[in-house]
Amino acid sequence: MSLFEYAVLAGLFYGLYFALVGVGLNLIFGVMRIINLAHGDFLMLGAYGAFYIYHLLGWNPLWAIPIELVVFLGLGLPLYYLLVPRLQKSGDPEMLSFILFFGLSQVIEALAVFAFGNDQRSIPTSVFGGAPIHIAGQIYPSSWVVSAAVALIGIVLIYLYLYHTRAGRATRAIMTERSEAVVTGISVHRVSAVAFGIGIASAALAGIFSPFMFGAIEPSMGLGITVTSFVIIVIGSLGNPLGTVLGGILYGEALMLMQTFLTSWSEMFPYVLLILILLVKPSGLLGKAVRSA
Amino acid sequence: MEVILRAEGIKSGYEGVQILWGVDLEIPDGQAVVLLGPNGAGKTTLLRTLLGLLPLWSGRIEFAGNDITRLATEKRVRSGIAFMSELGVFPDLNLADNLRMGGYFLRRSEMDQRISKMYELFPDLARLRRNLAGSLSGGQRKMLGVAKALMSEPRLLIMDEPSAGLSPKYVKEVIEILKVAHAEGLSLLIAEQNVLFLEQADYGYVLEGGRIAAKGSASELKSSDVVRRAYFGMVDENKK
Numbered sequence: 001m002s003l004f005e006y007a008v009l010a011g012l013f014y015g016l017y018f019a020l021v022g023v024g025l026n027l028i029f030g031v032m033r034i035i036n037l038a039h040g041d042f043l044m045l046g047a048y049g050a051f052y053i054y055h056l057l058g059w060n061p062l063w064a065i066p067i068e069l070v071v072f073l074g075l076g077l078p079l080y081y082l083l084v085p086r087l088q089k090s091g092d093p094e095m096l097s098f099i100l101f102f103g104l105s106q107v108i109e110a111l112a113v114f115a116f117g118n119d120q121r122s123i124p125t126s127v128f129g130g131a132p133i134h135i136a137g138q139i140y141p142s143s144w145v146v147s148a149a150v151a152l153i154g155i156v157l158i159y160l161y162l163y164h165t166r167a168g169r170a171t172r173a174i175m176t177e178r179s180e181a182v183v184t185g186i187s188v189h190r191v192s193a194v195a196f197g198i199g200i201a202s203a204a205l206a207g208i209f210s211p212f213m214f215g216a217i218e219p220s221m222g223l224g225i226t227v228t229s230f231v232i233i234v235i236g237s238l239g240n241p242l243g244t245v246l247g248g249i250l251y252g253e254a255l256m257l258m259q260t261f262l263t264s265w266s267e268m269f270p271y272v273l274l275i276l277i278l279l280v281k282p283s284g285l286l287g288k289a290v291r292s293a
Numbered sequence: 294m295e296v297i298l299r300a301e302g303i304k305s306g307y308e309g310v311q312i313l314w315g316v317d318l319e320i321p322d323g324q325a326v327v328l329l330g331p332n333g334a335g336k337t338t339l340l341r342t343l344l345g346l347l348p349l350w351s352g353r354i355e356f357a358g359n360d361i362t363r364l365a366t367e368k369r370v371r372s373g374i375a376f377m378s379e380l381g382v383f384p385d386l387n388l389a390d391n392l393r394m395g396g397y398f399l400r401r402s403e404m405d406q407r408i409s410k411m412y413e414l415f416p417d418l419a420r421l422r423r424n425l426a427g428s429l430s431g432g433q434r435k436m437l438g439v440a441k442a443l444m445s446e447p448r449l450l451i452m453d454e455p456s457a458g459l460s461p462k463y464v465k466e467v468i469e470i471l472k473v474a475h476a477e478g479l480s481l482l483i484a485e486q487n488v489l490f491l492e493q494a495d496y497g498y499v500l501e502g503g504r505i506a507a508k509g510s511a512s513e514l515k516s517s518d519v520v521r522r523a524y525f526g527m528v529d530e531n532k533k
Binding site: 166169170172173175176177179180181182183184185186187188 | 366371382383386395
């Protein structure tokens with residue numbers, strides 16, 4: 001049974017990581033009712049940030065964490081004011097956001113090819129100490145454990161923000177009833193802009209660890225990751241950022257178990273899971289209906 | 294008597310459809326004013342325009358002596374106008390968090406003080422503070438809505454149909470809650486179809502087809518033809 005145990009624990013590491021991958025997309029959807037199709041591209045940018053910090057500066061990729069959090073939070077605020085309030089004035093912001101952020105995704109990808117080239121890149125896993133880590137009689141790469149730990153810390157911080165700060169409570173208030181938040185006197189745009197910043201900063205944070213979790217990075221990786229994130233948040237339930245944790249862990253477990261026991265089917269499995277959930281419980285496992293369509 | 298809110302020549306509507314055709318309205322400081330009118334008369338449109346949620350096509354709004362015609366909604370709320378919508382609460386937030394949102398821009402020390410004050414005014418709320426607002430009964434929800442609106446220590450509370458969706462027993466409860474609020478020295482503007490609220494008001498306006506059809510003290514209005522029409526309309530509706 002040790003192979004099974006190995007897969008389950010590996011699934012947990014990957015699951016926590018995938019929760020971090022998806023949480024930003026869900027936060028932005030929950031607050032603004034827009035789908036950020038460029039989500040995976042922000043993750044890709046975060047990945048290249050870590051790559052260059054390691055290869056050009058020779059620093060440990062962990063240094064990318066504080067740097068990228070500041071950069072992407074700072075990027076998120078003006079980007080919000082540039083794009084989102086205009087979108088929300090339209091009759092169907094959700095649909096329009098698909099098109100607009102798909103365009104943004106293509107632009108980022110094209111610029112990334114210019115800037116970084118088309119080659120696959122990676123960071124040696126030995127940066128977190130060469131020795132693998134022994135847990136419960138199993139051996140795991142240290143990079144998996146570090147990635148999962150950082151993801152867990154990131155998610156806990158987002159939880160603390162949402163449930164124990166004034167702006168975070170206001171964020172949840174906007175998620176539950178936007179119009180009520182406006183008449184309550186909450187600065188809806190300011191609070192949403194911060195949520196947008198947190199959304200893409202969490203993607204960049206996940207990006208820092210993507211060279212280890214996905215093996216390699218390339219400018220075109222974004223779209224696939226956006227789709228993966230979408231699967232995760234639909235499993236957990238759209239509009240409920242903490243449901244993403246459940247979605248991420250289920251996704252990670254499913255992926256690892258499939259890769260271990262039914263390797264050739266594993267590529268397909270997440271999508272089968274998505275279809276099953278949409279058929280059986282379309283609102284997601286933790287969800288109630290948050291959208292009419 | 295000092296006037297807390299004065300609206301002059303309000304014209305407004307939705308995307309090219311004019312709803313309000315020059316409404317004048319005054320709320321004397323410390324008084325309860327009821328805005329009566331049937332469905333579709335423009336009551337909600339008028340309230341939303343006063344709050345700055347809808348663009349004003351023309352006219353002028355003055356609050357506590359200041360021109361607020363061009364002020365953003367959140368700034369109007371901060372200057373002392375609280376609004377209680379038909380929904381009134383955040384269903385997915387617990388009761389304590391709803392109150393915190395009502396006092397969103399208060400300092401921390403003030404916030405805690407106001408919350409204890411609300412629990413004092415409405416002891417039922419203190420008991421339920423960990424419950425989600427969405428799990429409350431209709432009457433409790435209105436109570437929370439009023440408490441949430443009072444958190445910011447407003448000078449004027451504007452309410453959109455506080456009796457909507459409530460059984461007659463709860464309507465009486467809501468009126469009792471409003472008496473508590475009014476006794477705190479608050480001015481009230483209540484849009485209603487239910488004429489029971491006129492009993493509690495100092496002054497009333499009747500809105501019909503986006504224009505003021507009648508106005509006067511509560512006792513004057515009760516005997517006016519326009520209100521009798523609306524009033525009997527109301528009675529009919531209750532019988533259904």
